[in-house]
């Protein structure tokens with residue numbers, strides 16, 4: 328992990344000793360040699376917390392992806408229902424919040440978090456999350472964490488954890504923030520970074536993307552810390568929203584193909600299990616739909632999805648192509664991802680191919696989707712550890728790839744045809760800058776007002792591009808530019 332809740336500790340201008348314990352010391356004081364103390368009761372193994380802890384360790388040690396590993400861990404440990412929900416909430420919540428939690432831990436300990444043994448630090452973070460962000464009673468949050476540390480790390484470490492957590496429990500999260508975060512007036516970015524547990528560079532990027540407004544940035548950061556709702560897509564012609572509603576889902580707000588699943592396993596819905604429906608964020612549905620809504624003259628259409636893996640948008644485009652009598656070619660660089668595209672589509676031709684070295688003739692497609700590889704800053708809600716893994720140093724390389732993919736997509740589309748440039752990131756370097764460069768380089772391309780093809784959605788920005796937001800739309804922060812080749 329790269330950066331955790333940057334800048335708060337030293338910049339906060341307070342002494343850690345004001346609140347710090349010498350962990351473990353408090354318990355020992357007064358316990359003279361001859362003074363025999365009763366043995367503490369045997370630690371209780373709490374399976375939900377152990378699963379949450381194992382996930383945290385796997386993320387730290389093996390760079391595991393939380394959202395991929397968690398379902399496997401739950402299956403392996405046979406956790407379901409409320410226990411599975413608890414394990415998931417504790418693990419994901421801890422991963423999201425650890426930028427804030429580390430600052431609080433620093434204020435309650437005589438050791439900086441980076442000097443604490445990682446297995447112990449993860450357990451303490453899990454305890455801090457329960458104390459500051461959940462309704463778990465404080466005695467249970469401390470007790471279960473101390474038991475966890477005794478079982479998984481060691482008895483000495485459990486005393487340390489106990490002392491730190493007791494200090495943490497003295498205040499609520501709202502009371503801790505002004506103590507551990509830099510003052511908002513002096514360092515607004517640093518304040519938001521600690522208060523909302525995001526790396527500083529992401530706060531800066533998101534602030535720029537929302538137009539510089541700090542209140543809106545705060546709302547966006549807060550939305551990133553919420554669990555996203557599960558949105559389903561009923562692939563047209565293969566399933567219907569009505570079918571999903573009859574399986575317990577609720578109607579979506581924007582997309583004609585969307586339904587929300589408030590609870591339960593999407594995989595247990597027949598249409599999802601059969602691939603006729605799928606889990607797909609509503610903004611992802613809408614950017615694909617917008618591309619198909621742009622009027623294009625001509626007969627039977629040819630469509631191209633340049634970066635199709637793992638097949639979310641291709642699955643919808645394929646279903647729409649079948650309905651409208653169009654042909655879809657779906658390309659994906661990685662072979663195993665191309666196989667997933669094959670599973671998500673029915674009639675599309677799927678190829679493992681590099682979109683920067685086209686395997687297709689230029690100027691033949693009516694519609695081209697470029698869902699470019701990006702930092703994924705628009706999907707932080709669903710990948711709880713992602714914010715700590717992303718690195719701003721990846722931007723130049725990604726930017727070069729995004730430019731090349733867009734440039735080749737503009738070559739692939741015929742005059743009169745349209746290209747959708749999409750990123751699941753609102754970072755300006757990946758969105759308006761990439762599209763602006765393409766428009767400057769070419770005289771035969773114009774930007775359409777993408778918002779006009781999404782009349783059901785308000786608040787998509789100043790145009791001509793469309794920018795979705797978690798805090799406004801409850802979707803990923805997906806960006807869409809629609810470019811017509813003259």
Ligand SMILES: C[S@@+](CC[C@H](N)C(=O)[O-])C[C@H]1O[C@@H](n2cnc3c(N)ncnc32)[C@H](O)[C@@H]1O
Nearest residue numbers: 634635636637638639640659660681682698700
């Ligand atoms: C943002 S994801 C696309 C998501 C997909 N459209 C969906 O809705 O499920 C970007 C994809 O581009 C692929 N990719 C990266 N470089 C590529 C290239 N040069 N040519 C084609 N695909 C590429 C990645 O492997 C990744 O699967």
